[in-house]
Amino acid sequence: MNNSEILQNILRDIQSTRQQLMSTSSQIREFEVTLDALKGQDEDKKVYRQIGALLFEIDDLESMNTQLSSSIDTLKEHLKLLEKQDNELKNKYDEVVLKIEKSES
Helix, strand or coil: CCHHHHHHHHHHHHHHHHHHHHHHHHHHHHHHHHHHHHHCCCCCCCEEEEECCEEEEECCHHHHHHHHHHHHHHHHHHHHHHHHHHHHHHHHHHHHHHHHHHHHC
């Protein structure tokens, strides 16, 4: 594989990683907003959870809070791994560019 192909592959990987970063960040924000709304919900009002095409009434709000918090923590860990991967790919890209520049001079 030549340097041009290597760069194209790295750029494709960077683009994919950044799309995943954006998606994961969006999911985290959505879950945080949901958790905040759930915490502010009056106890006398019903809360529903969508599963597939159906809505189910939730009786155990504490369990729902725990599930949402756990999902947020998991997504944040995934986000850290994606950020690390993005940095590694950027460094790899820079190394290949430098290698190309040296070979051309």
